[in-house]
Amino acid sequence: MPRPMLRPTGGQTSARTTSQNRLAMSLGNEQRQHEQQRAATDHAMLERTLRKRRSPGYMAAIAKLDAGGHTITQAQIDGIVNALRAEFPDVSITGILQGVTAKCYLGAPFEVHSLDPIGGIVEHYEVGRPMPGALEKSRSLAAFGNYAFIEVYNDCLRAVDDGGNVSVIPV
Structure with a gap:
């Protein structure tokens, strides 16, 4: 029974795919961090507003x-x-x-x-x-x-x- 190919053959294609995956993961992490910062800012604004006289x-x-x-x-x-x-x-x-x-x-x-x-x-x-x-x-x-x-x-x-x-x- 043949074994399935998990990686494409050829060094350049594999390197390009790995590079694209790293870039996508990096962008995903940056987006998550941005969303977390925005949520923290929104919470701080809410707290400040609700504390006002x-x-x-x-x-x-x-x-x-x-x-x-x-x-x-x-x-x-x-x-x-x-x-x-x-x-x-x-x-x-x-x-x-x-x-x-x-x-x-x-x-x-x-x-x-x-x-x-x-x-x-x-x-x-x-x-x-x-x-x-x-x-x-x-x-x-x-x-x-x-x-x-x-x-x-x-x-x-x-x-x-x-x-x-x-x-x-x-x-």
Whole structure:
């Protein structure tokens, strides 16, 4: 049975093929490095943007979560979500921002409330009623009242005080 030829015969053809393979591998490595550098730059820009002081307009919009009482209209929710998007025009926070929580001032039995920026849902939580997913991690900070609100991200909590200053809490 004949053996299959793995390499072409002739020294020049083999050398040319090897040289082309090395060049292709080199270009592939350079492209991967460039993509990694770009991803690192994008992440650094995102972190820098999310660490900035929050604007008074954004702070006022989030404060309106309790303004409508236990019920809030869809137009009010849309206004709050639009203010959130306007606060971060350069970056896409879809997929990394899980929600915003704050102390609820509606009185007993409510303790905290949350805003889901994707679905545009505002929900008020009674004492002892669990919050979904990572929002529960922000509950004690929000209920304590030293912060205006807590932004819940995939990798951290960003506690925003009344002046708009941001404190990052890794989770």
